[in-house]
Amino acid sequence: xxxxxxxxxxxxxxxxxxxxxxxxxxxxxxxxxxxxxxxxxxxxxxxxxxxxxxxxxxxxxxxxxxxxxxxxxxxxxxxxxxxxxxxxxxxxxxxxxxxxxxxxxxxxxxxxxxxxxxxxxxxxxxxxxxxxxxxxxxxxxxx
Numbered sequence: 001x002x003x004x005x006x007x008x009x010x011x012x013x014x015x016x017x018x019x020x021x022x023x024x025x026x027x028x029x030x031x032x033x034x035x036x037x038x039x040x041x042x043x044x045x046x047x048x049x050x051x052x053x054x055x056x057x058x059x060x061x062x063x064x065x066x067x068x069x070x071x072x073x074x075x076x077x078x079x080x081x082x083x084x085x086x087x088x089x090x091x092x093x094x095x096x097x098x099x100x101x102x103x104x105x106x107x108x109x110x111x112x113x114x115x116x117x118x119x120x121x122x123x124x125x126x127x128x129x130x131x132x133x134x135x136x137x138x139x140x141x142x143x
Contacts, residue, residue, distance in 0.1 A: 012073060012074070015073055016070060016073060016074070016075040019066050019069050019070040019073070019075060020070060020075065020077065020078060021093065021094055022062075022066040023063055023066045023067055023070065023077055023078075023079065024084060024093040024094075025092065025093050025094070026059055026060075026062045026063035026066060027063055027079065027084055028084075028090070028092055028093055028099060029059045029092075029099070029115065030056065030059055030060065030063075031088065031099075031101055032088075032099050032100065032101060032102070032108070032111065032112075032115075033052060033055055033056040033059060033112075034056060035101040035102065035103070036052055036102065036103065036104045036108045036112075037049065037052045037053055037056055037104075039102075039103035039104045040052065040104050045104075048104060052104070055112075055116075067079075088100055088101045089101075092115070097114060097115060098111075099111065099115070
């Protein structure tokens with residue numbers, strides 16, 4: 001028997017709270033990707049620059065989408081909170097995954113692979129303590 005209850009977002013306040021968490025999560029990914037991007041020489045490794053730059057832009061888009069959704073449901077995105085700018089290394093918000101500011105190389109690639117790892121098929125969404133962004137993005141709304 002499975003004791004796990006599905007994650008529920010069944011009130012407007014809960015939806016607003018989780019959208020703010022999504023903003024915080026996406027914001028936390030930006031410094032590591034940007035640090036890695038700035039460590040690359042575009043002349044020597046244009047493919048890596050293009051790839052890391054593309055992921056950085058996608059994370060910015062995810063942040064903007066979460067902020068727009070929060071606005072749409074009457075919330076106010078908060079990006080200027082001191083706790084959104086902790087020193088690195090730091091934990092990904094609502095997770096134990098550590099984020100560091102490192103140059104492009106094996107350490108950065110390992111961190112990004114852990115960060116972006118999709119949730120296993122059929123894995124329940126996690127409210128907090130998720131291991132990857134994939135678990136967070138699989139949230140069930142109102143179920």
